[in-house]
Amino acid sequence: MPDRHKAVALPRVTILATGGTIAGVQTGQAAYVAGKLSAKALLSALPDLSGIAAVQAEQLVNIGSQSMTWTVWAALARRITQIAQAGHADAIVVTHGTDTMEETAYFLQLALSVDIPVVITGAMKPANAYAADGPINLYDAVQVAADPRSAKKGVLVVMNGVVHSARYVQKAACEGIDAFESRNAGPMGYVNTTGIHYFYKGPVQKFGSASELHLDLSATDQDARPPVRVPVWYAMAANDIETLEALLLTKPAALVVAGVGNGNMSDETLQRLASAAAQGLVVARATRCAAGRVTRNLEVQDDAYGFVVTHDLNAHKARVLLFLALQKTAEIVKIQKYFDEH
Template identity: 40%
Template sequence: MQVFKSLKHWLVLGLGAALVCNTPAQTPVEATPPKLPNVVILATGGTIAGTGATSTTTVGYTAAKVGVEQLIDAVPALKQVANVRGEQVFQVASENMTNDLWLKLARRVNELLARSDVDGIVITHGTDTLEETAYFLDLVVKSEKPVVLVGAMRPSTAISADGPINLYNATILAGSKEAVGKGVLVVLNDQINSARDVTKTNTSTADTFRAPDLGFLGYMQDNRAHFYRAPLRKHTQETEFDISKLDSLPKVDIVYGYENVSRVPIDALVGAGDKGIVYAGVGDGSVHKDIMPALMDARKKGVIVLRGARVGSGIVARNGEVNDDKYDFVVSDTLNPQKARILLMLALTRTDDTKEIQRMFAIY
């Protein structure tokens, strides 16, 4: 009986082994590659598309020379992080940016973001007015999909060109879920900034873009975005501004405050038909005693007068240095003069009521 049990035991073991040995090998299942986001790169010119005489030329180069396809081809790694395609919207050095070009760019951005096969947009841009274009788009883009502006401080031909890594980071950011709903963003030097807060702070260094009051939103590192805060002011699809039917923007200019300032530029702008004037005053938007009569005269003629500050940081206090209620002025909050001008232009497409305009400066 014991022998039978042992024999039966080994037969079972042998049959099991045979079944194991004769079982067909399982074919390894290949991992499905992650679906890449669809990112459109809109090129507008600037230093990122610039060329210099030599590989060591980092100043005195020619901006806006390289086309969008060359920019994309120069960074082969882009194809590993997104399905990219490019469009040359226009090709200018950004000091030559105009309202008409802004409207053209904004319309194209809104057209693309309305498509289901576009997940995000990168805009290559010169750094001189990049912060202005970014804030304009932040107020008129009608989508929560990411829009990322990117530039470079050195031309594409420089031995230390920063354009390729900036473009690579911008493409990752534009295709990321983390950037959705955070408004228009600016990324250079591995740093993510809000369009509203960022400004160019240095004429030539790679770390020029900063947010003096409120700081970066986050960083680009190890091929992904790391956010530490989000912008709270209303932006993009939350705004009341619609440029779809606009052929132009109201004329608004900036007058700079300084010692012994003259009223001549204010009078000239009023005479030229300006709808609004941003006075970039000293300190907390203080107004020179010889300028106050000019601003009062401008307001009497229906021109919106907005007090800003040339300082570059801090809140301009309403009824602080000037009795704004008395003179029916508007103040800029924390917006620098060039961004206050943008919001005032867009506000004037909706109303000329100073109380309504001040409300907009409190929420955007």
């Protein structure tokens, strides 16, 4: 007869700390320094987790996310993969600065081939600020990660009680604890004292084991710079074409245009980039607007110019996809397919 009183094993959650405001210390009335507290210090500030998960913490780096590098991205992807493949944890929580959180989240969404929950969280206030949001965000993130329903949903971002998909989340404000939004698709769900409530299953695009853009983790010595140069060109009124020319002299592998409206740009810029595309530059049209979808061959004839469109990816997430796509191919048709499907 089975023992009804036998303890049920709790989900094992590993916290990988990378720094950020959640680990920051306020040094004056408003000033603070990010990335000062350790992973163990963050964990010690949480309410009792003994009924939710068996938690352990590791310090990967301790930096402000404005200083995030390709090396840290690769190390993070490698460590998550090692933990998942060895079966050392059932879920991962990454603590991270908010400034580039959406880029790291989307990078992991494309680069990882694991299907265990991976949840990213941070804070808009330093750890010793009045009413700091870090502890509750981390507590919520552990709850989400420990829930088996969070598996195979792609990388999740948990901030201010809201669960976002890495595909759609963006930092929409530079201050306030409600700074994160998912404008094109809406949040995936929310978390509160009654549990986790999901609105939809997950993004329809490829991610995790289905992604075609996994990072090659065989190289242990990753350069701090990305493998290719992919700058962002910001379209605006009275654009300075000479500045664009200077940028093209750096010989980037690709260029993301944060275009006005539906990814548009001046006629002069359009003709110059069409010429660059004909010489092998990958030109990707995004929008500088906060939401919406760039339409292929609408006002700009992308087929004729040899451009790709990023759909509803903002410019900095499009740049992340291009970093990975250009390790696979430089063919425009294939790169457009990656944007279509990821």
